[in-house]
Amino acid sequence: MTPAPTQEPTVSVPDAQPGIQPAVTSETQLLVEPSSLSPRRRIVQGLLRSREFSILVVLLLVVAAATIKNPSFLLSSSGWRDLLLTPSMLIVLAVGQAAVIITRNVDLSVGSVLGLTAYLTGRLFIDHPGLPIVAVFAAGILVGGLLGLVNGLLVALARVPALVITLGTLYIYRGIVLSWAGSSRINASDLPPDFLSLGTAQVLTIPVLFIVALAVLGAVGYYLYTARSGREFYAIGSDPDAAVLYGLNVRRRVLSAFVLSGALAGLAGVVFAARYGSVSSDAGTGIELQAVAAVVIGGVAIFGGSGTVWGAALGAVLLVTINRALPMLGIPDFWQQALVGALILSAIVLDRVLAARQSRRLVEARDLP
Amino acid sequence: MTSISRRSAVLGVAALTAGLALTGCTKAATDSGAAGTGAATAAAKLSVVFIPKNLGNPYFDTSDAGGKKVVESLGGTYSEVGPQQASPDGQVQYINTAAQQRASALVVSANDPKAIGDALNQARKGGTKVVTFDSDTDPQYRDLFINQASPDGLAKVEVDGITKQIGDSGEIAILSASANATNQNAWIDLMKKDLAANHPNVKLVDVVYGNDDDQTSFDKTAALLQTHPNLKGIISPTTVGIAAAARYLSTSDKKGKVALTGLGTPNQMREYVKNGTVNEFYLWNPADLGGLAAYAADALVKGKITGKEGDTFTAGELGDFKVGANQTVLLGDPFAFNAGNIDQFTF
Numbered sequence: 211m212t213p214a215p216t217q218e219p220t221v222s223v224p225d226a227q228p229g230i231q232p233a234v235t236s237e238t239q240l241l242v243e244p245s246s247l248s249p250r251r252r253i254v255q256g257l258l259r260s261r262e263f264s265i266l267v268v269l270l271l272v273v274a275a276a277t278i279k280n281p282s283f284l285l286s287s288s289g290w291r292d293l294l295l296t297p298s299m300l301i302v303l304a305v306g307q308a309a310v311i312i313t314r315n316v317d318l319s320v321g322s323v324l325g326l327t328a329y330l331t332g333r334l335f336i337d338h339p340g341l342p343i344v345a346v347f348a349a350g351i352l353v354g355g356l357l358g359l360v361n362g363l364l365v366a367l368a369r370v371p372a373l374v375i376t377l378g379t380l381y382i383y384r385g386i387v388l389s390w391a392g393s394s395r396i397n398a399s400d401l402p403p404d405f406l407s408l409g410t411a412q413v414l415t416i417p418v419l420f421i422v423a424l425a426v427l428g429a430v431g432y433y434l435y436t437a438r439s440g441r442e443f444y445a446i447g448s449d450p451d452a453a454v455l456y457g458l459n460v461r462r463r464v465l466s467a468f469v470l471s472g473a474l475a476g477l478a479g480v481v482f483a484a485r486y487g488s489v490s491s492d493a494g495t496g497i498e499l500q501a502v503a504a505v506v507i508g509g510v511a512i513f514g515g516s517g518t519v520w521g522a523a524l525g526a527v528l529l530v531t532i533n534r535a536l537p538m539l540g541i542p543d544f545w546q547q548a549l550v551g552a553l554i555l556s557a558i559v560l561d562r563v564l565a566a567r568q569s570r571r572l573v574e575a576r577d578l579p
Numbered sequence: 580m581t582s583i584s585r586r587s588a589v590l591g592v593a594a595l596t597a598g599l600a601l602t603g604c605t606k607a608a609t610d611s612g613a614a615g616t617g618a619a620t621a622a623a624k625l626s627v628v629f630i631p632k633n634l635g636n637p638y639f640d641t642s643d644a645g646g647k648k649v650v651e652s653l654g655g656t657y658s659e660v661g662p663q664q665a666s667p668d669g670q671v672q673y674i675n676t677a678a679q680q681r682a683s684a685l686v687v688s689a690n691d692p693k694a695i696g697d698a699l700n701q702a703r704k705g706g707t708k709v710v711t712f713d714s715d716t717d718p719q720y721r722d723l724f725i726n727q728a729s730p731d732g733l734a735k736v737e738v739d740g741i742t743k744q745i746g747d748s749g750e751i752a753i754l755s756a757s758a759n760a761t762n763q764n765a766w767i768d769l770m771k772k773d774l775a776a777n778h779p780n781v782k783l784v785d786v787v788y789g790n791d792d793d794q795t796s797f798d799k800t801a802a803l804l805q806t807h808p809n810l811k812g813i814i815s816p817t818t819v820g821i822a823a824a825a826r827y828l829s830t831s832d833k834k835g836k837v838a839l840t841g842l843g844t845p846n847q848m849r850e851y852v853k854n855g856t857v858n859e860f861y862l863w864n865p866a867d868l869g870g871l872a873a874y875a876a877d878a879l880v881k882g883k884i885t886g887k888e889g890d891t892f893t894a895g896e897l898g899d900f901k902v903g904a905n906q907t908v909l910l911g912d913p914f915a916f917n918a919g920n921i922d923q924f925t926f
Contacts, residue, residue: 283805288832292801393636393665398826398850410830486793487826488847490819493793534798537787538806544758 261509261517265524269531276535283538291412294420297530299481301423301523303497304504305430306474308522310467311505312434314447314514315365315372317468320475320501322383323357324494327479329387332396332489335405343405350480351473357383358472362465372468380498391491398487409484419481423523426474431519443467447514503550504529507557511565529553625655627876628677629869630687632714633665637846637926638865639688642713645866646686649873649895655683657873667691671698678702684876686869687721688713696720708879712872713865715907722879722886724907725872727863730762733816734769736861736913737841738778741812744838744858748780749811752803754824754841756791756817766816784810789820796823804833815841821860825851845916845924852921864914865926871897871910 247255257263273293276283283289303320310317327350334346357379364375398406411418434440442463446453453460483489508525510517529550536546627650631639643659650657660677662669667690675698677685685702689695689711699709699720712725741751753770755763767786774781784807789796796819804810804827813828815821821841828834829851843860851857874894875884884890890902900908916924 280805280808282808286832289805292805296798296801393633395847397822397847399846482794486797486823487850488793488822490793495792497794534802534805537802 262521262524265508265521265528269524269528272528272531272535276531276538280538283535287415290415291410291417292534293531295410295417295485296534297527298417298419298423299478299485300497300500300504300526300530302426302474302478302481303501304508304522304526305427305519306471307498307501308505308508308510308517308519309430309434309443310372310471311502311510311512312443312447312514312517313464313467314450315464315467316376316502316512317358317361317372317471317475318376318498318502319357319361319379319383320471320478321494321496321498322380322387323354323472323475324479324482324497325387325489325492326357326383326390327354327476328482328489328493329391329396329479329491331480331483332400335402336396336400339402343402343408346405347477347480350476352476354476354479355469355473358469358475359465361472362468365468366461366464384495387493388491393491395491396483396489401483401487405484406487409487419485422477422481426477427519427523430470434519439463439466444515447511447516449515500529501526503554506554509557509561511561512558525557624683625650625653625877625880626680626682627655627657627684627686627873628673628680628682629657629659629661630670630673630677630685631659631661632688632690633669634659634661634663636665638844639713641924641926642688642865642869642872645864645869646873647869648866649870650877652895653873653877655877658682662690665690667694670695674698674702678705678707681705682707683880684708684710686710686712686872686876687716689716690714692716708876710872710876710879712868718905722906723875723902724905725868725875726907726909727868728913729909730765730769732909732912733842733861734766735773736915737766737814737816738770738773740840740859740861740915741814741838742774742778742781744840745781745811747778750782750784750807750809751812751814752785752787752807752810753783754796754799754803754813754815754817754820755786755788756820758788763816770814789815789817789823791817791819793819793823796820797827800824800827801831804828804831804837810837812838812840815839815843817841818843818847818862821857822847822851825856829854829856842913843916844926845921846926848916849921852916852918859915859917861913861915863910864924867897867914868910870894871900871908875900875908 273284277285284293303324307317307320330353331346331350334341334349361372361376361379364370364379365372368375408418413421434443442453442458445456445458446460446463450460479494482493504526505522506512506525507528508517508521508523510522532550532553533546536549541549627646629643629646631643633639647657647659660673662673670687670690671694674685674687674695678701685699685707687695687699687709692715696716696719699716703709703722709721710723710725711721713727715721715724718724745751753767755767757763771783774783785803787799787803789799800813800823803813813824815824821839821843824839825848828837828839834856839857840860842862844862848857848860871894874892874897878884878892879886884892884902886902886906888902888904888906891899893899902908
C-alpha cells in the first residue's frame with residue numbers, strides 16, 4: 211500500500227518526464243529518475259537509507275552497549291554462541307510471517323503450529339526409537355505445511371480475513387496439542403543425545419541452528435526478491451483488487467504464503483525441541499505475537515506490499531537481543547516489555563512518517579509543470 | 580440433559596451395586612470361612628480405595644503404589660479407581676461406588692476443593708473414613724489431609740542445599756514461576772529471611788520470573804548467567820524452571836561452576852543429574868505420601884485416632900505423626916533426589 215522509499219519499483223509514480231523539467235529540486239528529480247545517479251552511488255545510497263540498515267545500526271548499538279557493560283556478552287564462547295543461537299527460532303518464524311504479511315494477511319496460528327510439531331517431535335522419538343533425525347525434521351515441516359494449508363484454504367477460498375481465520379486455528383491447533391499431550395510432557399531424557407546436541411552444535415563457532423535459519427532466510431529472501439511469483443506477493447499486498455484485475459493468481463499466492471509460514475513454524479517446532487529439550491502442551495504460546503512484532507520492527511508494512519524478509523530477520527534478532535541485553539543494562543524485568551512495546555510503536559510511527567513524506571514528494575513531483 | 584444423565588448414573592450405580600453385592604456375598608462367605616477365629620477384627624477389616632486425580636499419571640502411580648504396599652502389609656485390601664481425565668467432578672462416580680461398596684476408607688487427591696464435597700460427605704455418613712492427600716478439599720469434607728510439604732520446610736531445604744554446594748558464600752539468584760504466584764512468593768520470602776538470618780556471606784542478587792514456561796525460563800537463565808558473571812548458584816522452586824535452567828546450564832560453559840537446585844521431578848531432571856549439571860534437587864517422595872495416607876486411613880478405621888488436632892499415630896517405618904491444625908498431617912522434610920536414588924523413581 212505504501213511504497214517503501216528504496217527497494218520498491220515505483221509503480222505508482224505518475225508518468226514522469228525527466229528531461230523536460232530542469233527546475234525541479236534534485237531530491238524530487240532523484241525520486242522520479244533514480245537512474246540519473248551512477249549505479250554504485252545508487253546501491254550505497256539505497257543501502258544507507260534502507261530500513262534494514264537502520265535496524266542493523268540499532269542492533270549493533272545494543273550489542274556494543276551490552277558488551278561494554280559486560281564483555282562476556284559477545285566475547286565469551288557461550289556469549290557469542292547465544293547471540294546467534296537465541297534468535298534462530300524467531301528468525302525462522304519471522305521469515306514465514308513476513309511472507310504472509312507482505313500479501314496483506316497475517317498468520318496468528320504459528321505459535322500453536324510450533325507447539326504441535328514440537329510435541330510431535332518428542333512423540334516420534336519416544337514411539338519410534340531409532341528414527342533418523344532428518345526424518346523428524348521432514349515430519350515437522352510436513353505437518354506444519356499441512357496446518358498452514360488449512361489456514362491458506364480457509365483464507366483464500368472462504369474470503370474471511372486472515373486475522374479471524376488464524377485466530378480460530380490458533381485455538382483449534384492448541385486444543386489438539388492440549389488433548390493430545392494432556393498433562394504429560396517431553397523431557398530431555400526422552401530425546402536422543404544426538405538430537406539434543408544439535409541444539410548447541412557449532413560449525414566454526416557458528417551454531418548449526420543459526421545456519422539453518424540463515425539458509426531459510428536466504429532461500430525465501432532470494433525468491434521474494436527475484437522470482438516473478440515472489441514479486442507477485444508484493445503486488446497482491448500493495449493492492450489485492452488491482453492484482454486480481456491484473457490477472458495474478460491471488461489465491462494461489464496467498465495459499466502458498468500460508469503453506470510456507472506453516473512449514474517454517476513446523477521447522478521451528480523441531481528446533482524448539484532440540485534447543486529447549488523439554489516440551490509441554492503450552493510450548494510456543496504467545497510466540498506468534500513476537501513473530502509479528504519482529505516483522506513490524508523489521509520494516510514490513512502491516513498492511514502488506516512492502517518490506518523484506520531480511521528486515522524481518524533483523525527485527526527478530528533485535529527483539530531477542532534487546533530482551534537479553536536489557537537485564538544486563540540494569541533495566542528491571544517489568545520495564546523490558548514496555549520497552550519492546552515502545553520499539554514496536556516507534557517502528558510503526560516511523561513507517562507512517564516515511565510513507566507520508568514519500569507520498570508528499572510524489573505529489574510535488576507530479577504537480578510540477 | 581443433566582437429569583437424564585443423573586438418572587442413568589443412578590441406574591448404573593444401582594446395577595453396579597447389585598452386582599457387587601452378589602459377588603461381595605460370595606467373597607464374604609469364603610472370607611469368614613477362612614478367617615474363622617478372627618471374628619472380632621472382621622468388623623474393622625481394612626479396605627482402602629485410592630482415587631487419584633487421574634489414572635495413568637506417573638506421579639499418582641508412584642504414590643498409590645506406596646499406599647498399596649502399606650495397605651497390604653496391614654492385611655487390608657487395596658484398590659485404585661479414578662477418572663481418565665482430571666476434571667472437577669470426574670471423581671464423584673468413583674466416590675459413590677466406593678461408598679456403596681462400604682469401603683472402610685477413601686484416599687483422595689481432589690481435583691476440586693468443593694465439587695466432590697457432597698459425595699465425600701455422603702460416603703462419610705455411611706461410615707467410610709475420608710483422607711485427602713496431595714491436593715485437599717475444603718476441611719468440612721474429609722477427616723484428614725496428608726500435606727506433602729510445608730512452605731518453611733521447602734524453603735529451608737532449598738537454601739540449605741544451595742549454600743552447602745557453594746560453600747556458604749557468594750552470589751545466588753532465584754528463578755521463579757510468575758511474579759504473582761502466591762506460593763512461590765511465600766517461599767521466596769521465607770528463603771530471604773533464612774538467608775539473612777543464617778547465611779550472611781550469601782547474597783541474593785536477583786529474582787527472575789520464567790512464568791513456568793520452558794522457553795522463558797531457559798532464556799531467563801541465560802540472561803542471569805550473563806548479567807551476573809560471579810553467580811555461584813541458582814534456586815528454582817518450580818519444576819518447569821529447574822528443568823529449563825538445567826538444560827541451559829548443561830550446554831553452557833558454566834556447567835559445574837554454577838550450582839543449581841530447587842523443586843523438580845525425577846523424570847524431568849534425570850538427564851541433568853546424570854550428566855553432572857545438578858547434584859541434588861528436592862520434592863516430597865510420593866510413595867511415602869501414599870504410604871502415610873494409608874497408615875492414617877488405617878488409624879482412622881481402627882479408631883486409634885478421630886482426626887482431631889493433637890491426635891498421634893505411628894506410620895511404620897515413616898515414624899510417628901501428629902495431627903495439626905485443620906486436621907492436617909505433615910509428611911515431613913522434603914526428599915532429596917540425587918544420582919544415587921533417581922533411578923528408583925519414574926514420575
